[in-house]
Amino acid sequence: MKCPYCAYPDTSVIDSRETEDNTAIRRRRVCDKCDKRFTTYERVEGLDLKVIKKDGTKESFSREKLKRGVVKATWKRPVSMSDIEQLLDEVEQILRRKNSKEVKSWEIGNLVLNRLKKLDKLSYLLFASVYRDFESLKDFEEEIKKLKN
Numbered sequence: 738m739k740c741p742y743c744a745y746p747d748t749s750v751i752d753s754r755e756t757e758d759n760t761a762i763r764r765r766r767v768c769d770k771c772d773k774r775f776t777t778y779e780r781v782e783g784l785d786l787k788v789i790k791k792d793g794t795k796e797s798f799s800r801e802k803l804k805r806g807v808v809k810a811t812w813k814r815p816v817s818m819s820d821i822e823q824l825l826d827e828v829e830q831i832l833r834r835k836n837s838k839e840v841k842s843w844e845i846g847n848l849v850l851n852r853l854k855k856l857d858k859l860s861y862l863l864f865a866s867v868y869r870d871f872e873s874l875k876d877f878e879e880e881i882k883k884l885k886n
Contacts, residue, residue, distance in 0.1 A: 738766060738777060740770065740771060740773065740775070742768065742771055743768060743770055743771040743773070745769065745770035747769040747770070748766040748767060748768050748769060749766065749767050750765070751765050751766065751774070752765040753765075758823070760781075760830075761778045761779060762779040763776060763777075763778055764776065764777045764778070786832060786835075786838060786839070786840055787839045787840075788839075788840055788845065789839055789840070789842065790842050791842060795839070798832070798840070798845075800825060800829065803825060803828070803845065803849070804821065804825055806849075806864065806867070806868075807821050807824065807825070807849060807864065809863075809867075810853065810860045810861075810863040811853075811863075814857050814859060814860045816860055824849065824852045827848075827852060831848055832845070832848075846869075849864060849868075850864060850865055850868065861884070862880060862881070865880055
């Protein structure tokens with residue numbers, strides 16, 4: 738593991754433990770050169786899943802791409818990175834249980850939206866505005882009405 742501070746290629750593991758939900762292993766590491774400490778997470782490699790986009794094209798599922806979208810929607814909101822990781826873990830667990838090797842992008846979007854709605858309503862609205870291609874203020878008003886009901 739390369740040190741994120743000095744890029745030295747050798748580090749040592751000083752502590753390992755499972756995360757609370759048992760989906761990853763948290764490792765505390767120390768750089769053998771600069772002695773700075775950092776944390777890494779080891780989890781099962783990504784899903785072998787193809788996402789069918791709105792235009793019909795297919796691409797490999799990317800947890801990082803999904804994470805970027807959720808992080809943008811929760812920017813400056815009271816949502817922690819651990820909340821985001823938990824949300825992503827839940828979505829991945831549901832996708833792993835599917836019998837199919839393909840999933841439509843709207844299915845993933847709905848899984849994220851359902852969890853964001855419980856986490857933070859404004860983050861939900863921000864994610865929905867991109868995911869559902871809001872084009873006008875009226876789109877926002879309609880979604881806010883749904884949230885209020």
